[in-house]
Amino acid sequence: MKLRKILAVVLALALVCATFGACGNDAGTSSASGTTSTTSETETGEESSSEAETDSTGDATLNIRVGMEPTSLNTLKATYSQEFSTFKHLYENLYMLDENDVPQPAAAETVDVSEDGMTYTFHLRDDGVWSNGDPVTANDFAFAWQQALDVNVAADYAYFLFFIKNAEAYLNYQGYALDPAAWEEANPDAEVPAEVTWEDVGVKVIDDLTLEVQLENPTPYAPFLFTFGTLCPVNQKFYEEVGADNYGTEAEYFCTNGAYTLTSWSHDSEIVLQKNPNFHGADSVAIDTLNMKIISDGQAALTSFLAGELDVTELGTAEILKQAEDAGYEVKSYNDGSSFYLMVNCSDPQLSNVNLRRALALGYSKQGFIDVAIGLPYSPMTSFTNPAVYGFDDTSFAEALIAENGGELAPAEGDVEAAKGYLETALSELGITADQLTLSIDCGDSPAAQTQAAFLQNQWLENLGIDVTINPKVTKQGSSDRKNGNYQMSITGWGPDYNDPMTFLDLWVSDGGNNDTRWSSEEYDALIDQATVETDLEARQKLFYEAEKIIFDQYMILPLYNRTQSYITSERVGTDPLRSTFQDFNYTYATLA
Amino acid sequence: MQMLKYVLKRVGYSIVTLFVLVALTFFLQRMLPGDPFIGDKALPQATMDALNAKYGLDKSVGEQFLIYLGNCLHGDLGLSLQTNRPVATIIADSFVVSFDLGIRAIIFAFVLGVLLGTVAAIKRGKATDTICMFIALVGVSVPSFIVASILQYFLGLQLTQTLKGAGMGAMFAATGWDSWNSKILPVLALGFGSLAQISRLTRTSMLDVLGQDYIKTAKAKGLSQPAIIWKHALRNAITPVVTVLGPIAAAVLTGAFVVENIFSIPGLGRYFVQSIQTMDYTMISGTTIFYGAFLIAANLVVDLVYGVIDPRVKLEEG
Numbered sequence: 001m002k003l004r005k006i007l008a009v010v011l012a013l014a015l016v017c018a019t020f021g022a023c024g025n026d027a028g029t030s031s032a033s034g035t036t037s038t039t040s041e042t043e044t045g046e047e048s049s050s051e052a053e054t055d056s057t058g059d060a061t062l063n064i065r066v067g068m069e070p071t072s073l074n075t076l077k078a079t080y081s082q083e084f085s086t087f088k089h090l091y092e093n094l095y096m097l098d099e100n101d102v103p104q105p106a107a108a109e110t111v112d113v114s115e116d117g118m119t120y121t122f123h124l125r126d127d128g129v130w131s132n133g134d135p136v137t138a139n140d141f142a143f144a145w146q147q148a149l150d151v152n153v154a155a156d157y158a159y160f161l162f163f164i165k166n167a168e169a170y171l172n173y174q175g176y177a178l179d180p181a182a183w184e185e186a187n188p189d190a191e192v193p194a195e196v197t198w199e200d201v202g203v204k205v206i207d208d209l210t211l212e213v214q215l216e217n218p219t220p221y222a223p224f225l226f227t228f229g230t231l232c233p234v235n236q237k238f239y240e241e242v243g244a245d246n247y248g249t250e251a252e253y254f255c256t257n258g259a260y261t262l263t264s265w266s267h268d269s270e271i272v273l274q275k276n277p278n279f280h281g282a283d284s285v286a287i288d289t290l291n292m293k294i295i296s297d298g299q300a301a302l303t304s305f306l307a308g309e310l311d312v313t314e315l316g317t318a319e320i321l322k323q324a325e326d327a328g329y330e331v332k333s334y335n336d337g338s339s340f341y342l343m344v345n346c347s348d349p350q351l352s353n354v355n356l357r358r359a360l361a362l363g364y365s366k367q368g369f370i371d372v373a374i375g376l377p378y379s380p381m382t383s384f385t386n387p388a389v390y391g392f393d394d395t396s397f398a399e400a401l402i403a404e405n406g407g408e409l410a411p412a413e414g415d416v417e418a419a420k421g422y423l424e425t426a427l428s429e430l431g432i433t434a435d436q437l438t439l440s441i442d443c444g445d446s447p448a449a450q451t452q453a454a455f456l457q458n459q460w461l462e463n464l465g466i467d468v469t470i471n472p473k474v475t476k477q478g479s480s481d482r483k484n485g486n487y488q489m490s491i492t493g494w495g496p497d498y499n500d501p502m503t504f505l506d507l508w509v510s511d512g513g514n515n516d517t518r519w520s521s522e523e524y525d526a527l528i529d530q531a532t533v534e535t536d537l538e539a540r541q542k543l544f545y546e547a548e549k550i551i552f553d554q555y556m557i558l559p560l561y562n563r564t565q566s567y568i569t570s571e572r573v574g575t576d577p578l579r580s581t582f583q584d585f586n587y588t589y590a591t592l593a
Numbered sequence: 594m595q596m597l598k599y600v601l602k603r604v605g606y607s608i609v610t611l612f613v614l615v616a617l618t619f620f621l622q623r624m625l626p627g628d629p630f631i632g633d634k635a636l637p638q639a640t641m642d643a644l645n646a647k648y649g650l651d652k653s654v655g656e657q658f659l660i661y662l663g664n665c666l667h668g669d670l671g672l673s674l675q676t677n678r679p680v681a682t683i684i685a686d687s688f689v690v691s692f693d694l695g696i697r698a699i700i701f702a703f704v705l706g707v708l709l710g711t712v713a714a715i716k717r718g719k720a721t722d723t724i725c726m727f728i729a730l731v732g733v734s735v736p737s738f739i740v741a742s743i744l745q746y747f748l749g750l751q752l753t754q755t756l757k758g759a760g761m762g763a764m765f766a767a768t769g770w771d772s773w774n775s776k777i778l779p780v781l782a783l784g785f786g787s788l789a790q791i792s793r794l795t796r797t798s799m800l801d802v803l804g805q806d807y808i809k810t811a812k813a814k815g816l817s818q819p820a821i822i823w824k825h826a827l828r829n830a831i832t833p834v835v836t837v838l839g840p841i842a843a844a845v846l847t848g849a850f851v852v853e854n855i856f857s858i859p860g861l862g863r864y865f866v867q868s869i870q871t872m873d874y875t876m877i878s879g880t881t882i883f884y885g886a887f888l889i890a891a892n893l894v895v896d897l898v899y900g901v902i903d904p905r906v907k908l909e910e911g
Contacts, residue, residue, distance in 0.1 A: 072676060074677075077677065079634075171637060171639050172639050249676075266859070267686055268687060269770070296857070296863070300768050301768075303745055303767045304767050304769075306750055309769070477626040479632055480627040481626070492633075
C-alpha cells in the first residue's frame with residue numbers, strides 16, 4: 001500500500017514537471033508570409049533515420065524530413081521550394097544547378113548560344129532515358145512548356161516561361177479566347193490581344209535531339225531559368241495516358257528521367273525515392289534510398305531526430321535550436337535567400353508621405369528585432385536584394401552594392417536621431433501631431449508573428465512616440481488584403497526565383513503583379529526597363545545599384561531581416577546533403593558516413 | 594415495426610440536419626476573407642481566370658451551391674483546390690488512419706476505464722480508490738497534447754536513447770503510424786482523457802448499483818463477489834457509460850488533430866484545420882460534411898444500442 005502511494009506521488013510529480021518542460025509547440029518564427037519557400041513555418045526539414053537499418057539489404061538509406069505534404073508533385077503545378085527540390089532528384093532539365101548553384105548543361109550535352117544571347121540551341125544527350133524506357137527527346141521539353149502555358153492546365157508558375165519569346169502573349173491570348181465576352185467586360189479599355197498560336201512561341205523542335213529556344217529579351221539568367229522545376233520535361237505519351245489530372249498525384253503516375261525514381265507515396269506520411277540505375281550519372285549518386293518523411297510539426301521532427309528516426313532536421317525556432325545545441329549537435333546553416341520586411345501601402349493618406357516612411361524605417365533596430373523577436377541567427381536586411389544573390393561577376397550583389405555605396409544602405413541598428421528629424425518634417429507636412437497618427441501593422445496570426453509586430457510597436461512608441469495597432473491575420477487574408485490595398489503596413493517577404501538581382505528589383509515596377517505597395521516611380525521603372533535590355537552586364541549592375549538606392553530613399557518597404565536556415569545531421573551522414581539558396585536540399589551529392 | 598418507424602424517423606431528421614450543415618458550411622466559407630488563389634506571388638490574370646473556371650468559382654454562389662449539392666448526391670465531393678486530388682479520396686485515405694487510432698484509443702479507454710471505475714467502487718474509500726480517482730482526475734484535467742508530449746518525451750525519446758545506450762532497439766517510436774511500436778503512445782495519449790471520464794462515471798454508477806437491494810439479496814444468497822459484480826452489478830452500472838460512449842467516440846475520432854500533429858500521424862484532423870487556413874473550399878465542405886454525417890450516424894447507433902442493452906428504454910421516446 002505504501003508503495004502505491006509513493007508511485008502515485010512520483011507520477012504526479014512527473015506530470016507536473018513535464019508540463020513545464022516538454023510541451024513546446026513549434027510556432028514557426030518566420031511567419032511572415034511571402035517568399036517561395038515553405039509554409040508559414042521556416043523549415044522544410046529533412047532527416048534520415050540513424051536507426052540501424054538492419055533490415056535493409058545493405059542499401060544506403062537516409063530518412064529525410066519534409067515539412068509538409070506536397071501540394072503538388074506535378075512539375076507543371078508545383079509552387080513550394082521543397083517540391084522543386086524533390087524534382088531536382090527526379091528530373092533532369094536542360095540545365096541543372098551544380099554544387100555552387102551555377103547552371104551547367106545536363107539533359108543537354110552542349111548548348112549553342114547566339115551572339116545576341118537571344119537564341120539557345122540545345123543538343124540533347126543521346127543516353128537520356130525515361131523511367132518507362134522511352135528515350136528523352138526535344139519534344140519532351142517542348143510539350144512540357146506548351147502544357148505549362150496552356151491556360152486550361154492553369155499552371156501557377158506559367159510566368160516562369162515568359163522569358164521565352166511570345167510565351168506571355170500566347171497565355172494571355174488564350175485567356176481572352178476562353179471567353180471573349182467576359183474578357184471584354186473585365187477589361188473595357190484594353191485592346192483585344194492579337195491571336196498568338198503555339199507556332200509563334202519561340203520553342204522549336206529541330207529533331208529528336210535538338211531544341212531551339214528564342215528569348216523575348218536578352219536574359220543573362222536564362223540558363224538559370226532552364227533549371228527551374230516548372231520547365232522539367234514531360235513524357236507526352238505517358239502524360240496523355242494517365243491524364244492531366246492524375247499526372248504526378250500518385251506514385252504510379254510518375255515518369256521521370258532523373259537520378260531517382262519515386263517508388264511510393266503514402267500521402268501525409270512518406271515519399272520514397274530510389275536511385276535510378278539507368279540514369280547516366282548514376283555512378284556518382286551514393287544514396288540508394290531516400291525516405292522523405294512528412295513531419296509538419298518542428299518539435300515532433302526534432303524529437304524524431306533525437307530518437308534516431310531521422311538523419312537531418314531543420315531548426316525553425318529559437319527553442320528548437322536550443323534543444324539541438326543542448327543535445328550536443330553542431331548546428332549548420334545556409335542562407336535560403338529570403339528577405340523579410342514590412343510592405344507599406346503608399347496610397348494610404350499618411351503613409352504616402354515619404355518622410356513618415358523614412359522616420360518609421362529608421363526608428364527601430366533591425367538587429368534588436370532579430371535578437372529579441374526571433375532569436376535565430378538571421379542577419380539584418382541592409383539591401384533589398386538578398387546577399388545570396390549574385391551580381392554580374394558571380395559574387396554577392398549586395399556586398400558589391402555596399403562596397404560601391406561606401407556603407408550599408410540602412411544601418412542595422414536604425415538611426416533614431418535621423419528618424420526623429422524625418423518625423424518632425426512629416427508631421428508638419430501632414431499638419432498633425434504624432435498622437436494623431438493612426439497606423440497599423442498586419443502580421444500572421446501565430447504567436448511568433450505577433451511578437452515580431454509587438455517589437456516594432458514598442459520600438460516606435462519608445463523611439464518616436466508613435467502608437468501603432470497590430471492586426472493579426474491568417475495568411476490568405478493577409479495576402480488578399482495586400483493585393484486589394486486593404487492594409488497600411490504588412491510583414492511579408494520575398495525569396496529569389498533565380499540568381500540575379502532582377503528577381504528582387506523588378507518587384508516594384510509600377511505595373512508589377514507583386515507590387516502591392518502602390519508605390520510608383522517613372523525613374524525606377526526606367527531603370528528596370530533599361531536593365532531588362534542591357535547586354536553589358538557591368539552597366540546593368542550599375543542600374544541595379546541605382547534602383548536599390550531609390551528603395552532605401554523611398555522606403556516603400558521597411559527592411560527587417562534576411563533568413564538563415566539552420567539544420568543538424570546525424571552521425572550516419574558522411575558528406576552532407578547540399579543545402580543552398582537555390583536548391584534547398586539536394587541529396588544527389590550526399591554520402592553515408 | 595415500431596423500431597423501423599423509429600429508425601426511419603431518425604434517418605429523416607439526420608438528412609435534414611445534414612442538408613442544413615452542407616448549406617451553412619458552403620455559404621459561411623465563402624464569407625471568409627481572402628481568396629484561395631491569391632498567394633504569395635501574383636498570377637497572370639489569364640491563369641487566375643482559368644483556375645476559377647476550372648473549379649467553377651466563376652459562377653454565382655447560388656449556382657455553385659446547386660452544382661455542389663448535385664455532385665454530393667453522387668458522392669462526388671470535388672477536387673481539393675490545394676492538392677487537386679479528389680476530396681473523397683483524401684478523406685478515405687486519411688480517415689482510415691484516424692479511425693484506426695481512434696478505435697484503439699476508445700477500446701483502451703473503455704476497457705481500462707471500466708476496470709478502474711469498478712475497482713474504485715468496490716474499494717471505496719480505500720487507497721486503491723484514491724489512486725484510481727487520482728488518475729482519473731489527472732486524465733480529466735490534463736489536456737491530451739500535454740499527455741502526448743510527456744509520453745513522447747519520456748517513452749519515445751528518453752527511454753529510446755537509454756535503450757540505445759544499452760545496445761537495444763527502441764521500445765516505442767517517437768513519431769509515425771506504421772510499425773506496431775509507433776501505435777502505442779498516440780493511443781495512450783488520445784485515450785487517456787476518455788479513460789478518466791469513463792472510470793469516474795463507472796465508479797459513480799457502480800456505487801449506485803452496489804447499494805441496491807438486489808445486490809444485497811445476491812450477497813445474502815451467498816454468491817461470490819466476482820459473480821455479483823460481473824453478472825449483476827456491471828451490466829446495470831455500464832448503461833450510463835454506453836450512453837456517453839457515443840459522444841466520446843465522436844470526440845476521439847474527430848478531435849485527434851493535436852495528437853496526430855504531435856506524433857506526425859497522417860490522419861484527417863489536419864485537413865479539417867488546414868483547409869480553413871488555405872481556403873480550400875471543397876476540402877472544408879468535404880471534411881465538415883463527413884464529420885457531420887459521422888457524428889449523426891454515431892449518435893443514431895448509440896441510441897439503438899442503448900435500447901438493446903436496456904430494454905426498458907422505449908425507442909419512440911428517444
